[in-house]
Amino acid sequence: MTGGELLSPEEADGIRESIASAVLGSPAGLADSLEHDPEGYLRLVAAARVGAEESSRLLREAIQGARAAGHSWDAVGGVLGVSRQAAQQRFAVKQPRDAAAAESADGPERRVVTPVTAFTEMAALEEAGRAGWHLVDYGPLRLVVEASDQVWEHRRALVGQRRRLTAEGWTRVGPGSFPWHYFKRPRP
Structure with a gap:
């Protein structure tokens, strides 16, 4: 093609x-x-x-x-x-030698969720958020989530919706991946 x-x-x-x-x-x-x-x-x-x-x-x-x-x-x-x-x-996006190196020895626990696609990542984030994990980084076919003591919700939105979502309490994660931006917020 x-x-x-x-x-x-x-x-x-x-x-x-x-x-x-x-x-x-x-x-x-x-x-x-x-x-x-x-x-x-x-x-x-x-x-x-x-x-x-x-x-x-x-x-x-x-x-x-x-x-x-x-x-x-x-x-x-x-x-x-x-x-x-x-x-x-x-x-190709250069990955760190050890994708688990995203976890720091002194910081909260992190996990790499892989493989995910644009069609499966939101379901993976929904499941992770219910278990207290929130998105901190992402790349092709992978999500990096961090443990917390809260339940999280995640959202993927088209470019141009950042101001509205920020006003609603969402926090942007990463620089975005055209045409998407990723957001998270703790669930009440």
């Missing part, structure tokens, strides 16, 4: 236009300044750099999400137009 089969040309063009609009429109007055201010072009370079960094981050997180959903490196490489090995070398 190639990336061209997953998006129509119109959808791909729409994404490109949205990114270009965001780069030109986010810094106030940037587009207008290009008509008369040479400094505007340096601001355009800076804005394009931020856009490229964000696109790169979203790509890495989308690949982690595809892997967590059970897709192979062959499938990911096919969408990217590269070999399985090239995709894996560029985008």
Whole structure:
């Protein structure tokens, strides 16, 4: 499967236009300044750099999400137009030598729950939360939970819901994995 089969040309063009609009429109007055201010072009370079960094981050997180959903490196490489090995070398998340090394000798007990996918992780977190474990880290096909004396609830939400969930008492866990952010809170 190639990336061209997953998006129509119109959808791909729409994404490109949205990114270009965001780069030109986010810094106030940037587009207008290009008509008369040479400094505007340096601001355009800076804005394009931020856009490229964000696109790169979203790509890495989308690949982690595809892997967590059970897709192979062959499938990911096919969408990217590269070999399985090239995709894996560029985008595989480096794991600590000992995944249980997430547990510190002096801190609370930690466990690695694996394997989980995007389709099974919330059920695993629900079960862990009922037993007093809460999410502290995650990665492709794994969750790291920490023991506590409370019952926890966990939530996975699409990007853009952080403010509302934080106002409701949820705490964000980790940086997110596009398109998802993970949250937890003790149950009352």
